[in-house]
Structures are given as C-alpha cells and as structure tokens.
Amino acid sequence: MTATQGISVDIQTPDGVADAYVTHPDDGAAHPGVLVVQDGFGLRPSLKKLADRIAAHGYTVLLPNAFYRSGRAPVVELPDYIDPAARPEIFQQIIPLINALTPDRLRADTEAYLGWLAASPLVTGAKVGLTGYCMGARIVVQAAAMFPDRIGAVAGFHGGPLVTDTPDSPHLTLGKITAELYFAHAGEDRHMTPEHFAEFDKALVAAGVRHRTEVYAGAQHGYTQADTAAYDAASDERHYRELLALFDRNLPQ
Template sequence: MNAVTRTLVDITTPDGTADAYLAHPDDGQPHPGVLLYQDAFGLRPHLKAMADRLAAAGHAVLVPNVFYRHGRAPVVALPEFIDMAARPDIVEKVVPLMESLTPGTTERDAGAYLAWLADSPLVADGPVGVTGYCMGARLALHTAGAHPDRIAAAAGFHGGGLASDAPDSPHLLAGRITAELYFAHADEDPSMPEEQIRRLEDALTKAGVEHRCEVYRGAHHGYTQSDTAAYDAAAAERHWTELLALFARAL
C-alpha cells in the first residue's frame, strides 16, 4: 500500500467554486484518477478516509462537495455518529440539498471535476473511474452517461432511484455508457425496490453495457458508511473487494 498525501482543493465550475478533497499516493507520480461521489451527508471525515483507502491502493481520488452551491463543507453540521432514527432533523436538512441537484447540474459539475482531473499532474492520462454512494450512485450513473469518453469504470453502492419512472431517471442513459459498471444494491433498501433493480439490469443488458449488478443480502441502505447506524462491516468489505477489482481491470 502507498503512503497518502491529502489536500483540499477548489474547482471552478460553470456555477461557482466547488471545494473538494484530494488524496493521492505520496510518490510524485501520476496515478489513475477516481471521482468519488458522496452520500446525502456530504464531505466529512468518513468519506475522506474512504478516499485515502483508494489512494493507498494507487489512485488519485477527488471527492467534491456536490452541495457547494449551499456553502463549503460541512454544509450540514453532523454528529460523529449518524443515526437518522434518533436525529430526524438531519433528514430535514439534507433532503432539500439532494433535491437541488438536477441531472443538468450534475452533468455540468461532472464536466468540471473531470476537467480538473485531466489537468492535474497527479492524475495519469486517460479515462478515469467513478464510484458513488447512496445518492452518489445516481450521480455516478449520470456522469458515466454524460461523459462516456472520460469514464472507463463506474460503480454504485446502495443507490436509490436508479431506474425510476421519472423521465430523467439515470438508467435511461444506458445507451450512451461505454464504461464497465458494477452496482451493489442492499436488499433492505426501499429506495431501490426489486422492480427498479430489474429495470436497471434490463436497460444495461439491452444497451450492451458491460456490467454486473448484485444484491447484498441483509444489508441496509448506507451499508458502506461506518459513521452511520446503517453500517454493515461484511458488506462494506465486500464492496471494497469489488470496487478495487473493477478499477484494477479498467483503469
């Protein structure tokens, strides 16, 4: 494993300036780029630790504050341990932030993040990988569809609403995707019911996208997030195995 350098950076977007966290191997060499999309709780120590683990495995990892239009991270003050059942006020604060992200703003922002990675001497030339958690899985799918020339691999974990009835559901971008995809759903996740899992699988298969979709039995929405009550250590480690293997193959 590599020693890791950590930096806070600002990224100019069409709508302003996004603050972001960058982690990369401490060897002065360029490494494959990875864009890591947050869950609803935003850029915080746990997500930085996830980026560090990816960086230690040999990647230059950028974690943008996708809520930057509402302020620099942390946009919402959070406890060290997040239990939504005990703190319903947190949900009330983050839902409007989530709803403010449209497919259009997501795709514009993604273009800025990817351009920043392409310009960084810390990032190797060529396409990059993207991984997203909860709402971030939706952002990952939108990014892979909107920027197929830049994304070689994309993964989403315990994502919700990936194949809804909405006219802008991200699964409708399947025909534009050229990346290899991996999605791991939680079977105890009402935001991604079985009918949407089937719809996503069918769309990717019909479009000829190289992909694998799995359901982690017994896992709940948010199973990778160790600072939340939804955390499942076994499912989280399974996610790491699959994610690192995907990036090793594709990047």
C-alpha cells in the same frame, strides 16, 4: 497499505467554487484518476478515509462537496455517529440540497471535476473511474452517460433511486455508456425494491453495457458509511474488493 497524502482544493465551476478533498499515494508519481461522489450526508471525515483507502491502492482520488452551492463542507452539521432514526431533522435539511442537483447542474459540475483531474499532474490516463454512494450512485450513472469518452469504470453502492418514472431516470440513459459498470444493491433498502433491481438489470442488458450487479443480502441502505447506523463491516470490505478490482481492470496503472 501505501501511505497517502491528502489536501483540500477549490475547483471553479460555472456556478461558483466547489471545495474538495484530493488524496493520492505519497510516492511522487502520477496515478489514474478516480472521482468519488458522496452520499446525502456530504463531504466529511469518514468519506475522506474512504477516499484515502482507494488512493492507497494506487489512484489519485477527487472527492468534491456536491452541495457547494449552499456553502463549504460541512453544509449540514452532523454528529460523529449518524442515526437518522434518532435525528430525523437531518433529512429535512438534506433533501432540498439533493433536489437542487438538477441534470444541468450535474453536467456542469462533472465537467469541472473531470477537467480538474485531466489537468492535474497527479493524474495519468485518458479515462477516470467513478464510484458513488446512495445518491452518488444515481449521479455516477448520469455522469457516465454524459461523458462516455472520459469515463472507463463506474461503480455504485446502495444507490437510489436508479429507476423512476421521470424522463431523466438513470436507467433510461444507459445506452450512452461505454464504461464497465458494477452495482451492489442493499438487500434491505426502501429506496430500491427487488422490482427496481430487476428493471435496472433489464435495462443494462438491453443497452449492451458491460456490467455486473449484485445484492448484498441483509445489508442496509448506507452499508459502506462507517459513521452511520447502517454500516456493515463485512459488506463494506466486499465493496472495496469489488470496486478496486473494477478499477484495476479498466484503469491501467
């Protein structure tokens, strides 16, 4: 794999300073930009490794701390191996942080992150790619609808909830999206049922969005996260293959 270089950066937002991790090929050249949106457990070493792997394929990757309003990462102290069944108190700390990410805050944050990528000498190209995990998959759909002229490809893995009965449900925003989408649902996921999968697909077709959705049979919610009990190596490798193929189609090197 191509060697990468990673550094920590601070990004000014309307609500403060977001700490973030940036990683890119160590070749002195500019590359297409990618924004990685975290899962609920937050910015941590395993997510940095995920960002490094994307960067090694030829991308400049920005991984912000979505919970920066509550402090620099790690906002919630986590064990090296995360098993929510053994540590249910973790979710009691995380849920309020997730609920605080209102659409207005997401818009402001995404604009700041896209602005950072656009201004960076490490980034080339008019559009960037987005990939999100768990809660991040919901966020990347919302971001793609908010900034359709700046986002060329969007992927979401074991995401949820993508279909709700609220006015800001992601599946209701799809008509604004111009990017190509790829979503890979977890076959074993209490956050997204088969009925949700079908409704999300129906909304994608109705909106005329270029897309492909798949269900990774047997995979648990969180299958890409190598430091959790839900991790599935085969599904994770499949996720990288599909993600990088999506970016290669839409983000010219």
